[in-house]
Amino acid sequence: MKTISIMVPTYNEEENVNLMYEALKKLFQDELQKYQYEILFIDNKSKDHTRDLIREICKKDKNVKAIFNAQNFGQFNSPYYGLISTSGDCTISVAADFQDPVEMIPKFVKEWENGYKIVIGVKKKSQESKLVYFLRSLYYKLIKKFSEVEQIEHFTGFGLYDKDFIQVLRDLDDPEPYLRGIVAELGFERKEIPFVQPKRERGKSSNNWYRLYDGAMLGITSYTKIGLRMATIVGFIISFLSILVAFVYLILKLCMWNSFQAGMAPLLIGVFLLGGMQIFFIGFLGEYILKINQRVMHRPLVVVEERLNMEKKSK
Numbered sequence: 001m002k003t004i005s006i007m008v009p010t011y012n013e014e015e016n017v018n019l020m021y022e023a024l025k026k027l028f029q030d031e032l033q034k035y036q037y038e039i040l041f042i043d044n045k046s047k048d049h050t051r052d053l054i055r056e057i058c059k060k061d062k063n064v065k066a067i068f069n070a071q072n073f074g075q076f077n078s079p080y081y082g083l084i085s086t087s088g089d090c091t092i093s094v095a096a097d098f099q100d101p102v103e104m105i106p107k108f109v110k111e112w113e114n115g116y117k118i119v120i121g122v123k124k125k126s127q128e129s130k131l132v133y134f135l136r137s138l139y140y141k142l143i144k145k146f147s148e149v150e151q152i153e154h155f156t157g158f159g160l161y162d163k164d165f166i167q168v169l170r171d172l173d174d175p176e177p178y179l180r181g182i183v184a185e186l187g188f189e190r191k192e193i194p195f196v197q198p199k200r201e202r203g204k205s206s207n208n209w210y211r212l213y214d215g216a217m218l219g220i221t222s223y224t225k226i227g228l229r230m231a232t233i234v235g236f237i238i239s240f241l242s243i244l245v246a247f248v249y250l251i252l253k254l255c256m257w258n259s260f261q262a263g264m265a266p267l268l269i270g271v272f273l274l275g276g277m278q279i280f281f282i283g284f285l286g287e288y289i290l291k292i293n294q295r296v297m298h299r300p301l302v303v304v305e306e307r308l309n310m311e312k313k314s315k
Contacts (some may be wrong), residue, residue, distance in 0.1 A: 004028075004109065005038040005088030009079040011072070013096040014048040016042065020094075021064065025100050031106045039064045040310075042082035043094075045072040058308040073198050073302040076309055079157060080177045081301040084170045085310075092160045097200050100158040108160035111170040111191045116192035118183060120159030122152065126197040152184050152192070162188070175298050238277060244310075 005026055010017060010228065021039065028037045030140075041054045043066065054066045067085060069078060083091055090112055094100045108119040126133045140153040157179050161169075168186055183190070 001034065001036050001262070002090075003036040003038055003088040004032065005040060005086035005091040006105075007040045007042065007079070007082040007083055007091055008096050009042050009044065009093075010046060010054070010096045011044040011122045012046045012050060012208065013049045014046070014050045014053060016096045016098065017050055017053045020096055020102075021061075022099075024063075024105075027102055027105060031062065032109060035109070036227050038083055038086065038088050038264070039068065040065040040066070040077050040086055042069070042085070044069050044074075044076055044078040055308065060270055062309055065310040066306075067302075067304055067310075068306040068308075070279055070303040070305040076179065077301045080179055081167060083161065083179075084278050090160050090162050091166055093157050093160065095156075095293070096284075099197050099200055100156075101198065104152060104158075104193065106161075107193055111193070112160050112162065113231065114191075116191040117162035117165055117188040120152070120155055120183065120190055121195050123156070124194040125153035125195045126140070127199040128197060152180060154181055155192075159183075164188070175301065177301070228305065234277065235281070238274065249273060258299055 005220075008017075008020060013020075024037070024039055028035065039061075041057075041064070043054060045068075051068055054064075056065050058064050067082065073081075076311075079093060084095060090109075092105055092108060094102060094105070104121055108121075111119040137155065140151065144151040144153060165188060169179075169182070172182065172186070174182075182293055
């Protein structure tokens with residue numbers, strides 16, 4: 001009998017963990033009876049009662065496992081570590097807040113049995129903020145246009161991954177993994193299934209503008225050269241224009257030595273323009289340097305504080 005692993009990352013999800021467990025268990029009882037299940041909760045240092053509730057679930061169901069991180073290791077590292085810690089024939093990543101519809105799981109499994117090693121859900125519409133969805137759409141189009149690797153629009157990681165691809169993730173050994181890009185770059189042939197993202201009904205999302213920015217910059221610095229190329233091209237254009245303007249002013253001054261007065265306006269405009277562009281691109285290049293620094297330090301994905309119903313392992 002095949003085993004399907006369900007990986008559920010949590011952070012302050014006390015209102016959802018029990019409901020998620022019951023929904024997944026019912027799904028296997030009603031629609032996936034011929035499969036064994038493994039449910040792995042990986043908690044990213046919740047500050048509410050999420051861990052207490054997970055402990056209770058693990059006590060009554062040995063098919064439920066848990067990993068408790070020592071600290072909050074971010075929105076990408078923790079789920080990635082959860083994926084590579086599963087033991088099933090395939091692993092399905094599902095958000096704890098039900099914005100990844102659990103009713104999609106049987107569809108994923110069906111396509112997996114048809115031969116696809118990767119089956120993912122792609123948002124075609126969202127019932128959440130229209131502004132956020134619009135900005136996400138712009139971001140995906142931007143990174144898709146400038147990346148050498150074909151990127152997947154509105155893919156958040158929700159999907160099924162065969163154990164062969166999970167092994168690829170284990171072997172990758174990337175301290176700053178960007179799963180969305182990895183699936184597009186290194187994944188097997190995939191099946192994309194569209195869905196409408198429902199509105200979060202319980203609890204408060206931990207996502208904020210800083211987290212969205214952090215995720216966006218990880219994707220840009222990992223899979224595009226746009227920042228470096230922009231710095232080079234824009235720098236060249238501005239340098240050329242500056243030299244041209246300087247040459248024109250020199251000619252005018254030589255031709256009209258006593259009557260030509262440029263004044264302070266061109267000087268101030270040039271200083272502020274060049275200064276602003278330099279600060280912008282120094283910051284942009286700093287993002288690339290930051291990611292290089294983090295990869296060179298090669299810190300672990302997470303540090304585990306406690307494991308429930310699973311053997312201790314190291315990564």
